[in-house]
Amino acid sequence: KQEVTQIPAALSVPEGENLVLNCSFTDSAIYNLQWFRQDPGKGLTSLLLIQSSQREQTSGRLNASLDKSSGRSTLYIAASQPGDSATYLCAACNQAGTALIFGKGTTLSVSS
Amino acid sequence: ETGVTQTPRHLVMGMTNKKSLKCEQHLGHNAMYWYKQSAKKPLELMFVYSLEERVENNSVPSRFSPECPNSSHLFLHLHTLQPEDSALYLCASSQELVGHLSGELFFGEGSRLTVL
Numbered sequence: 001k002q003e004v005t006q007i008p009a010a011l012s013v014p015e016g017e018n019l020v021l022n023c024s025f026t027d028s029a030i031y032n033l034q035w036f037r038q039d040p041g042k043g044l045t046s047l048l049l050i051q052s053s054q055r056e057q058t059s060g061r062l063n064a065s066l067d068k069s070s071g072r073s074t075l076y077i078a079a080s081q082p083g084d085s086a087t088y089l090c091a092a093c094n095q096a097g098t099a100l101i102f103g104k105g106t107t108l109s110v111s112s
Numbered sequence: 113e114t115g116v117t118q119t120p121r122h123l124v125m126g127m128t129n130k131k132s133l134k135c136e137q138h139l140g141h142n143a144m145y146w147y148k149q150s151a152k153k154p155l156e157l158m159f160v161y162s163l164e165e166r167v168e169n170n171s172v173p174s175r176f177s178p179e180c181p182n183s184s185h186l187f188l189h190l191h192t193l194q195p196e197d198s199a200l201y202l203c204a205s206s207q208e209l210v211g212h213l214s215g216e217l218f219f220g221e222g223s224r225l226t227v228l
Contacts, residue, residue: 031210031212031215032210032211042221043202043219043220044219046219049215049216093210093211094157096168097212098162098167098209099160099168099209099210100157100210101157102154103154104152104153
């Protein structure tokens with residue numbers, strides 16, 4: 001059964017810092033992994049989708065990597081901004097390929 | 113119209129009420145999902161539909177009843193709920209099931225449910 005863990009649970013950084021959010025999953029036979037952002041009281045916004053055959057994906061200041069053998073993914077945020085403050089969620093596909101299993105998220109606060 | 117629309121955004125109901133949550137997607141997707149988000153817990157998968165057929169039923173109590181009349185609409189019928197069912201209910205859709213190349217998941221804004 002797929003389980004997803006995210007570390008740290010919360011992170012506070014000053015504006016301009018580069019930072020890394022970590023995600024680990026128990027079943028390495030995943031089809032894909034997706035990173036989301038959630039603002040308070042809102043739904044989830046898809047940031048990056050990494051297929052099992054890929055090692056990384058980039059979108060603007062965001063870069064996500066995937067290491068299936070170690071069961072890890074990282075989300076790298078370059079030159080953080082106050083607008084990046086949100087909860088970041090990692091989700092890995094379940095064994096049946098029918099749904100995403102989520103971690104609890106990392107709540108990021110970027111101060112100006 | 114935004115991609116995935118959920119109504120109502122907020123719902124307060126008593127334990128003996130019957131209500132429904134509605135989800136509509138305008139993306140031409142074939143798969144739709146219900147997730148439950150409670151405080152301090154990860155998102156919990158509830159139901160998955162692909163081409164209007166249920167493919168996942170994640171041990172959800174029978175007081176929650178899903179309905180998928182077509183590939184654009186998904187409902188969650190609520191009956192005799194408990195206060196611990198209070199949560200944010202999120203609907204999502206994807207072109208195909210998430211295990212496929214086109215399986216990127218898109219979410220609605222959620223329906224905030226409070227059970228008194």
